[in-house]
Amino acid sequence: MRTYSEITGRYLKQNKKRTILTITGIILAVSLFSGISTFFFGMRDWFLEHERRSSGNFEVLYRNVTDDKLDRITKNFEVLNYGISIEDAENVMAIKDHDNFSVGLNILDGNMLNNVKYFKLTEGEKPAAKGEILLDKRSKVKLKKSVGDYIELYSSKDVKKHIKPENKYKIVGFYDPKVISGDKDVPLSGVTYLSPDSINKNHKYTVYVNLKEKRNKRAIGKKVGESIGLSSKVHENPRDNEIDFNDNVLRVMAEGNNALLNDSMKNMLLFVTILIIVCTVAVIYNAFNISVAERINQFGILRSIGATPNKIRRIVFKEGFIMGAIAIPLGILAGYLGIYTTIKILGTSKSFIFGEMKVAFYPEIILISLVLTAITIILSVMGPARTASKVSPIDAIRNSSSLKKGKIKRRRAGLIKLLFGIEGAVAYKNIRRNNKRFLITIFSLMISLVMFVVFTSIGKVGRDMSSKLMFSYPFDATIQLRDSRGKDSIDKKVIDEIRNKEGIESLYTPKVVGGILYFDSSYVNKDYYKKIAEPEPEIEKINGKDYALMNNVKYSSYDKNSLELAKNDLEEGKIDIDELNKGGVLLINRNDISKNNGEKVISNITNYKVGDKIKIPKTKNVFHLMNEDGNTDIHKENKKTIENNEFIEVTVAGVLSRDSFGGNIRHSGIGLVFSEEYFNKEFGEMPNSIVAIKFKDSNARENLQNYLEDKAVEVDGSYMDIYNMKKENDSVMVQIAVFIYGFITLITIIGVVNIMNTITIGLLLRKSEFATLTAIGMTKQQLGKMVVLEGTLHGIITGILGSGVSYVLYKMMLKSSSGYLQYDPKFPIGVFISGFVGVILLTLIASLIPLRKLKNMSIVENIRARE
Structure with a gap:
């Protein structure tokens, strides 16, 4: 042996199991970071591609560009690619022989058609020559046109009999537009080809540009526009801006106009990174700390034969770097393969949430993984290395360096002793003997439990919310007018x-219309307004009686089938069509609202119950749509009717939890559901x-x-396939669950590896202690029970503390998302119980594995602290 550091390699080979366990922990931690980072980068690229397809493949656009300035933009060094369209306010064209319809005509060059704008073709192809036109698919039905037919267009300035030849277009295809339209006010849409020889001084043009530079796109975009005399002034109407930006695309690139949104992706990645580093440091630090503690006598021998503290530190650091060099590449590869496989499997689903998302190797991830893991290992090894370098040769050889004189801490374990016996009491004192190691282990396990409980709970709330909203409708599709x-x-x-x-x-x-209602103020639920911290409805005294005004009332007329469907949402009373035809009404009374502080309030807004009478002022102008022209004051007319004591008196026959066709009521209102016959009789037939x-x-x-x-x-309506949307939603929820639980599983595995490492190596370190206990009368069964209880107590303590932290985080996340929740979610007690029981079972299993090492334990040799 030429140097002391050569001992490192020999030690790692001799203790293969411990080395493999530590390397596995590092691989898991690196793969967790690598996998999540790869997913984030892939998701960012997918979102960027998605936004370019939906809002346009451009970053900057320039308006009011004359023909002589086009080359100064398109040939600018900063410009990567571009597209050109004619800018014309008179692009709404009338259609010959179809006076009821018009076409909003867009004139685009080849780059716009093939690179900048995305068209979802339903039939045919894009225009590629002058005189060709692509129409939205509604034109086929409304205009009764097909591919190959001709259509003649003219502007409001033209005269029908003098249509110019260039206004005659050949239909080459149909596409699916994003907006629902189809009358004179909202025209059909069409696209025709702008040929290069058509560019002249008679028009101004809009140029759509992508820039070469990846950073500071806003500054560069303004510089290019200002170089040809365009103004960078921002107007109230965005269409008046001569230099404008595709904020949807730039936002994904963290170059949007909102600094907060620009930082959101970075902050999210930073949060995950910190979480992983903390968890990894806890695991690796624990592993190295126990490893050093076990070999204190060996380091003492090295000190006694001349090894300096600095050389001892080098030995420990070299161990960390060797294991890191093995684990980091494997961890990066494992993370990439994990995400790649997951995306491939989920990508087979037609409703895959991330569409054609691609997974690639990102140099940034490899570099960051190397740097972060190296820092993590350094931080993890630093403490144990310092401990090893301070070992006294005499104390180490006597195996007493870990024993320090001080005040005796008497830990009471009365309850544990009562539950688990003497073995339990000893186990509890053992795990609390080294508070530093105990806290690191508990913290590492808590991370796993908290992540599991919080994310599972929020995922459950999301699934419940989805099922209680539109996908709980007991019908499959709707056709609704725009x-x-x-x-x-x-x-x-x-x-x-x-x-x-x-x-x-x-x-x-069903027929639903909004209106107002003056009603007896004694039926106002004052507790509701106290909860939402808002003023009660306006009270007016009319004919000596107080009336409350509610401006948000939904008057509904249900046909027989709709009334049958409403029985699914009946909470009180009954739905009897004969009774409803005679003046009965179904009340939708429950409201849900989010307060400014994020708290969710779900409560009845009135005190009406089954059998109560509701007096509705008998006036033709009770609905909001009757006052749209401003000629009728419906409030004044309602009050006049009350003064004349003219009412429609209805009886509450039943109470519904919600509107079967419109969901929950919000914004402090109620719903009144009538039979179709009674509604038509009292209010007239509605559209x-x-x-x-x-x-x-x-x-x-x-x-x-x-x-x-x-x-x-x-x-002129829209078709909604609720069945298919539910199916797609379920698929999305499954895919999100795969990513969430994949993340949680890796965190959990790291926690399990941590406790296995703690208990396994802890046994080896304390063999002399176990041998002493055996020598004074403790049986191997009692010893085994004590070891198992050590792991189990780790789990119980983790479960108690982790559940408390999880509850706080769950409430915080629920509060922050309360504006999106349309119901009062039930507390997911099952998730908390599963997490609590799960962590105990995992620690129990982890404790059972190393018990085999006790079977062949020699009492005499281990009392001497020799393996």
């Missing part, structure tokens, strides 16, 4: 046609803006989907 004012109506012939289609089980035609559909089976849903989509376009 006009939210309630003036338009779906034709009864269309409704009957859909109803009679083969495969339709039930059809629902029908929604049709809900229930299919007989999944085959019927698939067979009728195209038909219903076409019908939705025909009535």
Whole structure:
């Protein structure tokens, strides 16, 4: 042996199991960081690609560019690629022989069509020559046109009989637009080709640009625009900005206009990084600390034969670097393969949340993993190395360096002794003997438990919220008009046609309209307003009686099928159509609202109960839509009706937990559900803006989907496939769960490795102690029970402390997301119990594994502290 440091390699080879256990812990920690970082970078690239496809593949755009300045932008050194479109306020074109419709025409060059803008073609191809046009798919139904047909367009300045030849376009394809439109106010959309020879001084152009530089894109973009005389002034209307930016794309690149959002991704990665470093340091530090403690006598012998403290430190550091050199590359590779395999498996699902997400090797991740793990190992080894270098040769050889004189701490273990016997009391005192080691172990295990409980609880709340919202609707699809004012109506012939289609089980035609209500102020639930810390409704004295005004009331007319469906949400009373036709009403009374401090309040807003009478002022102008022109003061008219003592008196026949077709009521309001017959009699017939559909089976849903989509376009509405959305949502929830639980599993494994390392090496370190206990009468069964109880007590203490911390974090996360929750989530007690029991079982199992080492233990040799 030429140097003392040569001992390191021999020691690692001789103690293969301990070396492998420590290396495994490092590999897991590195793979955790590498995998999560790879996923974050891959997700960032996917989001960037997604935003470029949805909002446009550009970073900067320049408006009001004249033809003579185009080259100064497109040939600028900073510009990577570009696209050009004609800027024209008169691009809404009328259609010959179709006076009811118009087309919003976009004139784009080849780069815009093929690189900047994304078009989801449903038929045909993109225009590639002058005189070709691509129309949105609704045009096929509304204009009864097909690929190959011609369409003639003219602007408001043209005269029909003088249409120019260039206004005649050949339809080459149809695409799926993002907006739902289709009348004079919101035109159909079309795209035609801008040929290079069409660029002239008669038009101004908009140039869409991607920049070469990866940083400071805003500053560079402004510099390029200002170089040709464009203004960087920001106007109230973004369309007036001559230099504008694609904030959706730049935000993903951390170059958005919101500094807080720019830092969010960095902060998230920083949080995960710190968490991993803390957990890894705890594991590796614990492993090295125990390893050094076990070999104190060996270091003492080295000191006695001339090894200086500095050389002892080098030996310990060399151990760490050798294990790090082996573990870091394997950890990086394991993290990459783990994410790659997960993405590949989940990518086979049609509804994969991250679409065509690609996983690649990122040099940044490799570099950061190397640096962070090296720092972690240095931090982990530093303490044990210092301890080893301070060993006194005499104390080390006598194996008494870890024993220090001081005040005796009498730890009472009365309850533990009562539950587990003398072995339990000894086990508790053993684990508390070295507080430093005890706290590191508990902390490391707590990280695993807290991560599991908090993320599982929040995931459960998310799944419950999803199931209680639109996906809890007991129908499969809807056709709904885009006009939210309630003036338009779906034709009864269309409704009957859909109803009679083969495969339709039930059809629902509820009618809902917003209005106001003056009601007896004694029915106001004052506790509700105290909880939300908002003022009670305005009280007005009319004819000597106090009336409260509620401005957010949903008046609903349900057909027979809708009333049958409402029975699923009935909380009190009954739904009897005959009773409702005679003046009964169903009350939706429950509100949910988020306070400014994030607290969620779910409560009844009034004190009405089944059998109570509600007096509705008998006026034609009770609904908001009747006052849109501003000619009618509905509040004044309602008060006048009350003064004349003219009411529609209805009886609360039942109470619903929510609107079966509109979900929960928010913003301090109530819902009144009438039968269709009674509503028409008292309020008049209302337009029908929604049709809900229930299919007989999944085959019927698939067979009728195209038909219903076409019908939705025909009535200027939208088709929503709730069944498919639920299916996609379930798939998304599973995929998110895979990533969350994959992360939790790795953290948990690190915790398990930690306690296995602690207990296994702790046994080796204390063999002389165990031999002494055996020599004075403790049986091997009692000794085994004591060792198992040590691990179990670790689990119990971790469970108690971890559950408390988890509860606090769960409440904090719940509070921060309360604005998104539409119901009062139940406390996930099952998750907390599972975490508590799970950590105890894991520590118990980890304790059972090393018990085999006690079977062949020699009492005499171990009392002498010799292995």
